[in-house]
Amino acid sequence: MLRMIVKNARYLLTAIGLISTAAAQQPIMYTQYTHDLTYINPAYSLIQGQGAINTILRRQWVGMDDAPTTFFLNGYIPIHQFGASAGINVMHDRLGPERFMDAGVFVAKSVRLSEKTYMGTALGVSIKRYELNASQYAPRDAVFRNDERETTGNLAIGLTLYEPDKFYVSVSVPRINFRFLEDAREGAEQYFRNNYYGAAAYLVNLGGGIKLKPAMLVAITPEQPVLADFAATAYLKDLVGFGVSYRTTDNLGFLGYVFIDRFRIGYTYQFGLHSHLASGRFSSATHEVGLGYRFGSAKRGGLL
Numbered sequence: 001m002l003r004m005i006v007k008n009a010r011y012l013l014t015a016i017g018l019i020s021t022a023a024a025q026q027p028i029m030y031t032q033y034t035h036d037l038t039y040i041n042p043a044y045s046l047i048q049g050q051g052a053i054n055t056i057l058r059r060q061w062v063g064m065d066d067a068p069t070t071f072f073l074n075g076y077i078p079i080h081q082f083g084a085s086a087g088i089n090v091m092h093d094r095l096g097p098e099r100f101m102d103a104g105v106f107v108a109k110s111v112r113l114s115e116k117t118y119m120g121t122a123l124g125v126s127i128k129r130y131e132l133n134a135s136q137y138a139p140r141d142a143v144f145r146n147d148e149r150e151t152t153g154n155l156a157i158g159l160t161l162y163e164p165d166k167f168y169v170s171v172s173v174p175r176i177n178f179r180f181l182e183d184a185r186e187g188a189e190q191y192f193r194n195n196y197y198g199a200a201a202y203l204v205n206l207g208g209g210i211k212l213k214p215a216m217l218v219a220i221t222p223e224q225p226v227l228a229d230f231a232a233t234a235y236l237k238d239l240v241g242f243g244v245s246y247r248t249t250d251n252l253g254f255l256g257y258v259f260i261d262r263f264r265i266g267y268t269y270q271f272g273l274h275s276h277l278a279s280g281r282f283s284s285a286t287h288e289v290g291l292g293y294r295f296g297s298a299k300r301g302g303l304l
Contacts, residue, residue: 027195039171041158042106043122050296123157266290
C-alpha cells in the first residue's frame with residue numbers, strides 16, 4: 001500500500017513539475033547557436049558558402065526520469081550558380097509526457113550589397129506535431145487518461161546581413177503557423193506560438209593565432225518575457241575554442257569546441273546561478289553535445 005502511494009505521488013509530482021515548467025521551456029533556445037543558427041534562421045546557411053550537416057543533443061536535469069531532451073538536425077548544400085542554398089531542419093523535443101516534432105525544408109538566397117557584404121533571405125515550410133501522452137503516467141486515472149494530438153503547417157522566414165568570416169546580423173520568424181490552436185491546452189499552445197528571433201556575432205582577429213567572437217541571441221514570444229543569451233568565445237589557431245555565456249533566465253554556461261579538419265565537436269554546460277532544483281538524485285544543469293561536418297574545399301575556418 002505504501003509503495004503504491006509513493007508511486008502515485010511520484011507520478012503526480014513529476015507531471016505537475018514538468019507541465020508547470022513547459023512555459024519556461026519556450027521559446028526554444030540552445031547554447032550552441034554560436035556555431036549553428038540554422039534552425040532559428042535558415043539564412044545562416046549562406047554565410048560559409050559551403051554545405052554542412054549539424055546535430056545537437058540538449059539534455060536538462062540529468063538523473064530525472066523523462067527530463068527535457070531536445071535533438072536538432074539540419075543539413076544543407078550550396079547552389080553556387082544562384083548564390084543560394086537548400087536544406088532540411090528537424091527538431092524533436094521531449095518533456096515528460098509531451099512530445100513535439102518539427103520537420104521541414106528551406107531555401108535561401110544571397111544578394112551582394114558591396115564588395116564583401118551580403119544580404120541573405122530564407123523561406124522554409126515545415127510540419128509540426130505535438131503529442132501529450134498523459135495516460136502513460138496513470139492509465140487507470142481518468143485525470144491522466146486524455147491524450148492529445150495536434151498537427152499544423154508552419155512557415156519560416158529569415159534575413160541575415162553578413163560578411164563571410166567577419167560578422168552577421170540576423171532576424172527571423174521560424175514559427176508562422178498556418179493555424180493557431182485556440183482550443184489547445186497550454187503546453188501545446190506554447191509550442192505552436194510564433195517566436196521572433198534576433199542574433200548577431202562578430203569575429204575579431206587578435207593576432208598570434210587567437211580570435212575572439214562575441215555573439216548574442218534574443219527571442220521574443222507574445223505574452224512572455226524577452227529572453228536573451230550573450231556569449232563570447234576565444235579560438236586558438238582555429239583548432240579549439242573556449243567560451244562563456246549568460247542567459248537572462250539567470251543561467252551561466254561554459255562552451256568548448258574542437259575543430260578537426262572539416263569536423264566540429266562541441267560541448268556546453270549550463271546551470272542556474274540561483275537554482276533550487278538540484279537534489280541528490282538529479283542535477284539542474286543542462287548539457288549540450290554538438291557535432292558538425294562541413295563540405296567544401298576549405299578544411300579550416302567556419303568559426304562564424
